[in-house]
Amino acid sequence: MKNNQHQSIWPSENYLHQIKKLKALIGEDIFLVELRPTYSNMAIRHTDKKYKLLAVIDFPAPDPASGLYPHNILLDDGRGINLGRIARISTDTAFGPSKEQIVFEDNFYLNKLLSAQHRVSKKSIAATSKKILGEILGGQASSQITINSRYSHSMHNTKGMADKKII
Helix, strand or coil, rough: CCCCHHHHCCCCHHHHHHHHHHCCCCCCCCEEEEEEEECCCCEEEEEEEEEEEEEEEEEEEEEEECCCEEEEECCCCCCCCEHHEEEECCCCCCCCHHHHHHEECCCCHHHHCCCCCCCCCHHHHHHHHHHHHHHHHHCCHHCEEEEEEECCCCCCCCCEEEECCCC
16 A cells, blocks of 8 residues: 555544543543634634543544544533544643643644634635625625725725625
């Protein structure tokens, strides 16, 4: 089997190794970096809150296309979280853990969401707003959305009220 074919097997050997490390920590305190999918983006929840890991359990319906991994973790706050919704689990510290302190890590999300520079522009804000409004108004309505914009070059200039269609 070629190396690149071996890497495409899901879940990877690295994932299975991380599951063994997690199971060894049952009953111990851990720190999470959680993923929160929303309509417009994938958000990160990164706090200094400790959780006690109560169990690592099999998830009966894993789906790589929707980001559901084959395992859940059960925490002392009553939540069960699929590992596909976690970017990192560490011990001893929530922020800046060493390699030895990292028990589980989803490199794709960490690289894309935590360390990537995000560029915000009027165009990106308009596209995101249009998408959200379109979903709220029923999908196809998004092509008809207009925003009332005021363009002025100084505080004395009150001209320029216009309806601007978002493209």
